[in-house]
Amino acid sequence: MNIVESVKVALSAILGNKMRSLLTMLGIIIGISSVITVVAIGEGSQKMIDKEFEQFGAGKAYMYTNWSEEVMDSDMFTKGDLEAVQSQFGDELKAVMPGVGGNGNINLRKKKLDVNLLVANEKYKDIAKLELLDGRFLIKDDITSGRNVGVINKKAAMDIFGRSNVVGETLDINLENKMLSLTLVGVYEDPKSNLSALGGGGDRASVYIPYTTMMNFSSIETFSGMEIVFEDGVDIQGTKDKIITLVERRHESVGENKYVLATAEEELGSINKITGIITMVIGAIAAISLLVGGIGVMNIMFVSVTERTREIGIRKAIGAKRKDILLQFLVESVIVSGIGGIIGTILGIGFSSLISVFIKIPPSVSLSTIAVAWLFSAGVGIFFGIYPANKASKLDPIEALRYE
Amino acid sequence: MIKIENLYKVYKNGKLELEALKNINITIEDEEFIAIMGPSGSGKSTFMNILGCLDRPTKGLYELDGEEVGNLGDDELATIRNRKIGFVFQSFNLIPKLDAFKNVELPMIYAGLPAEERKQKALKALDRVGLGERIHHKPNELSGGQKQRVAIARALVNEPSVLFADEPTGNLDSKSSNEIMGIFQQLNNEGVTIVMVTHELDIAEHTKRMIVCKDGEIIEDALVEDRRIIEAIAEKDVEKENDVVEEIVEAGETE
Numbered sequence: 250m251n252i253v254e255s256v257k258v259a260l261s262a263i264l265g266n267k268m269r270s271l272l273t274m275l276g277i278i279i280g281i282s283s284v285i286t287v288v289a290i291g292e293g294s295q296k297m298i299d300k301e302f303e304q305f306g307a308g309k310a311y312m313y314t315n316w317s318e319e320v321m322d323s324d325m326f327t328k329g330d331l332e333a334v335q336s337q338f339g340d341e342l343k344a345v346m347p348g349v350g351g352n353g354n355i356n357l358r359k360k361k362l363d364v365n366l367l368v369a370n371e372k373y374k375d376i377a378k379l380e381l382l383d384g385r386f387l388i389k390d391d392i393t394s395g396r397n398v399g400v401i402n403k404k405a406a407m408d409i410f411g412r413s414n415v416v417g418e419t420l421d422i423n424l425e426n427k428m429l430s431l432t433l434v435g436v437y438e439d440p441k442s443n444l445s446a447l448g449g450g451g452d453r454a455s456v457y458i459p460y461t462t463m464m465n466f467s468s469i470e471t472f473s474g475m476e477i478v479f480e481d482g483v484d485i486q487g488t489k490d491k492i493i494t495l496v497e498r499r500h501e502s503v504g505e506n507k508y509v510l511a512t513a514e515e516e517l518g519s520i521n522k523i524t525g526i527i528t529m530v531i532g533a534i535a536a537i538s539l540l541v542g543g544i545g546v547m548n549i550m551f552v553s554v555t556e557r558t559r560e561i562g563i564r565k566a567i568g569a570k571r572k573d574i575l576l577q578f579l580v581e582s583v584i585v586s587g588i589g590g591i592i593g594t595i596l597g598i599g600f601s602s603l604i605s606v607f608i609k610i611p612p613s614v615s616l617s618t619i620a621v622a623w624l625f626s627a628g629v630g631i632f633f634g635i636y637p638a639n640k641a642s643k644l645d646p647i648e649a650l651r652y653e
Numbered sequence: 654m655i656k657i658e659n660l661y662k663v664y665k666n667g668k669l670e671l672e673a674l675k676n677i678n679i680t681i682e683d684e685e686f687i688a689i690m691g692p693s694g695s696g697k698s699t700f701m702n703i704l705g706c707l708d709r710p711t712k713g714l715y716e717l718d719g720e721e722v723g724n725l726g727d728d729e730l731a732t733i734r735n736r737k738i739g740f741v742f743q744s745f746n747l748i749p750k751l752d753a754f755k756n757v758e759l760p761m762i763y764a765g766l767p768a769e770e771r772k773q774k775a776l777k778a779l780d781r782v783g784l785g786e787r788i789h790h791k792p793n794e795l796s797g798g799q800k801q802r803v804a805i806a807r808a809l810v811n812e813p814s815v816l817f818a819d820e821p822t823g824n825l826d827s828k829s830s831n832e833i834m835g836i837f838q839q840l841n842n843e844g845v846t847i848v849m850v851t852h853e854l855d856i857a858e859h860t861k862r863m864i865v866c867k868d869g870e871i872i873e874d875a876l877v878e879d880r881r882i883i884e885a886i887a888e889k890d891v892e893k894e895n896d897v898v899e900e901i902v903e904a905g906e907t908e
Contacts, residue, residue, distance in 0.1 A: 254762050265750060563746045566707060567807065568735020568763040570728045646707050650746065 252580070255573075259581035262553065270585055273549045276542025277589030277629065278596060281622050283535035285597025289612040290604060291528025296613050298520055304378060306513035308479040310489065311348065312496070315509045324500055324507050325471035328464070333499060334477075334492055341483045343372045346460040348474030349467065353424035357409060364405070364422055365453050366429075368460035368476075376478050377440075379457075384416035384435030387459055391434075395461035399431040404439045405454030420456070429466055431458060477510070485512055542589070543629040550582050550637035561641050562649025575642040582634025583627050590626025594619055655681040655704070655815065655848075660713030660723075662699050662869075673699040675869045677713070681815070686841040687848045688857035688877075691866035698819065700866065701850050705740050705817045706730045718814050735763050739808025741849075743820035745800040747792040753779065753803045754788040760811045778806040782836055798829030805836060809845070816840070818849035822856050834859040 263270045314320045326347065334345050350368050354361045369377075374386040382403055391398050399420060406415045415433050422429045437457075463469070477492070479485050489510045497503045554561070561574055601612035662674040673696045681687060691697040702708040703715065706722055709730075715723035722733055734740070747756045757775040766774070779788050782802040792800055801821060808816055818837070822830035830853075838859055841847050851857050858877060865873035 251765070261750060559746075560748050563748055564759070564763075565731065566705075566734060566740055566746070567760045568731050568811075570731045570763070572728075573763060647702055650707075650742070 252576070255576045255580040256584070258577050259584050262557075262581055263584060266553075269549060273546055273585050274589035274592065276545035277539065277586050277626050278542075278593040280535065280539025280542040281590050281593025281626050282597035282600060283538055284532055285594055285614065285618065285622055286600040286604065287528060287531045287535050288618050289597065289601035289614045290608075290610060291524060291532070292615065292618070293601070293605065293610045293613040295521055295524050295528075297610055298517065298524070302513060302517045306517065308343065308481065308483075308485070308513070309376070310477045310479065310485070310510055310512040312475040312477055312492070312508060312510040313348075314473050315507050320507055322471070324502065325473055326475050326496070327471050330496055330499055331475065333495060334475075337495060338488065338492060341480055341488050343376055343478040343480055344370045344476065345478075346370060346476045347464060347469065347472040348476050349460065349463050349469055349472055351424055351463070351467075353422040353429065355409065355420065355422055362405075362408065362454055365455040366422070366424065366463065367455055367457050368463045369400075369457040370460060372478075373457065374437075379440070380438040382436045382438055383414050384433070386435055386437075387457060392459045392461055395459060395465045397429070397431050397458075397462055398434045399456040399458045400435040400437055401433055401456045402439050402454065403436055405456070406433075406436050408454065422456075425467060427466070431456065479512075485514070539625070539629065543586070543633040546582055546586055546630060547633035547637060549585075550578060550634055551640070553581070554578060554637050554641040557641075558644060558649050558652040561644050562646050562652065565644070565646035566650060571642040574644075575638045578638035578641050579631065579634045582638070583630035586626045586630030586634075587623070590623045593626065594622055597622070654683055654716075654718060655679075656714065656716040658714040660703070660710045660715060662696070662703060662708070663711040673869050674703070674710070677871060679864070679871065679874070681846065681848065683814070683846050684841065684844050685846055685848075686837070686859075686861040687864060688860040688862070689848065689850045689864045689866060690852060690854075690857055692852070694868075695866040696869035697850050697866045699869075701817060701819050701848075704848060705738055705819075706733045707740075731763075735760055736811055737814045739805075739811070739813040739816040741801065741804050741808050741816065741818040741821045743823040745792070745797075745804045745824070747800055747803055747807075749792050752789045752791050753784065753795065753799075753806075756792070756803055757788075757807045757810050760807060764811055774810055775806070778810040779803070781809065781840075782806045796829070797825045798832055801825065801829070801833050802836065805833070805840075809840070815846040815848060818847065820850055820852070822851065822853070830856060 312326075314324055314326075331345055331347060334342070338345075346368050348368075351366045352363060353366055354363050369387055370392050371387050371389045373379075374381065379386070379400075381400075384400070386400055387398065390396070401409075401415065401420070403413050406413050409415075409420070410418060413436055415436060418433045420431045420433055422431065433456075479488065489512065493508050493510055494503065496508055497505070500507070561569075564574065564577075598612070598614050601614065605612045657677055657679045660674060660677040661672065664671045664673055677700065689697050689700065699708070703710050703723075706717075706725075707730075709725075710723045713723065714721065717733065717737060722730070725733065747753075748759070751759070754775055757778055758771050761771040761774060776785075776788070779785060779802075782805050784799060784802045784806065787795060787799060790799075792803070795803065805816075805821075821837075822833055825833060834856060837847055837849070841861075847860075849860065857863055860877055862876050863873070864871055
């Protein structure tokens, strides 16, 4: 008997017991759809993080004093460190700035509006991929002179002034119980970032100011972190080590491991590792339901074999070989699992799309995920079908014919 | 042609041994029409199962068409059952989900015949047993006689060397029984070798040769036309049909 005949026989058996077949499939459907959903969202978030990184993180790094070591005040970064790194690595770096941003607020009618103060240099427009709508971005003179100027995002401009062409306006920000008075020189488009949307950052009022302005305003002499942005195509690893050595020399702490320079690439790697592990763990839990579904298939196949003992006897009496019977039942369980797998895949894609509406992560269902899921469900059919099918194929024809 | 020599079937149950068949010797030529008779427990069903290659002898020779088939493996026996043997059962043993046509088609599917050839042969076989019209009815829509015709068509469709029938009229009324026996006689006239088990003398009378078993042995083997067995029974003037077999046995013992 060839495979086509086996499929025909199996289909007629499945259609002959529609309700039972459907309930059997349900286990597989639930298993596959939950695995697909989990993997789709996991892969989706991974892809999103990668994309965000590509857009906003490439070349970014942050240098900070290592909190696991005993760090004294004398180990903190100074203006001198900043200038030394700047002058020695000016060609390799787009920016070296103290990590000194802050949160202020402005009195807006009767409410207070929080304002995110971001420090920048003249190259930061490209680094943060900002789209300027009006006016100009910070220029080198603003930085060197520490001018009280700022570039504001469009939404904040609308919220505060009710319009977006606010160049020349003055913005008074309460910061550290003092008043920072800024002249707005430019307006930029609100960033369309999924990640910042997640954190609510897209809606916040943000103003870029020269880092020197911030340092002057807060009378900052030392600081614990330094933002560094590498030029494109620079050997990040090599330059990174040189920068650390330079800072270590200036603080006479070479080899004491007091400074860490974390690049965004490394951060991305560890984030991806974590999301990968989370996806795997949840996926494994979901896979257990697939296992339970498989056992359901096996159970029903045993019932099916017992029910059709006499039929098996008849088939054997008229010439069916062991492999014919084996194939007949195996094909049946593979079809049940396979159809369950297809339905489960479709539902899984549906579920993940539905969930993504709420958590704003676009699901990513790759062809390979679908192929693996489907092959796996067919594999479940074979694995859990082989035992009952083998039992059927081994039946003694005389005994089977006698079975009532 | 079937040749059986010194054939034994022994069932073992723990230390208990039961000889279901003892030293059977028989030769069945092509185109014979044989009835095997005997009371229950006489071993005739065991004999039929071995003849039909559903079971294996414990020892002895079973040759079918010159091929030793007594010691073949499961799959080889399946092939023999498929190609060389047609089997008709008392309870018809049709697959309930399949209609008459598909039931008849089944042995050819296992033989690996292409669909078109299967269709032609199945229609021919159904026509041969007088069931040209109701071919798309399922077994539960057919009468007992019609079901048995489908079963005969199924048994014949792969053109076997021999047709075995185990009490083929046991579940049928006398009218249907006579029809089925008529078909058997016609098939035999066309050259089909038929071996059937029955315990009804009037059914056995349709055949050409009668073999009587008792306690696992053949105790009588004679041609129906010389009427030796029939006369032996007639002389005893049996009243009840159910006692006939016992009478045959007694008749055999008196000789």
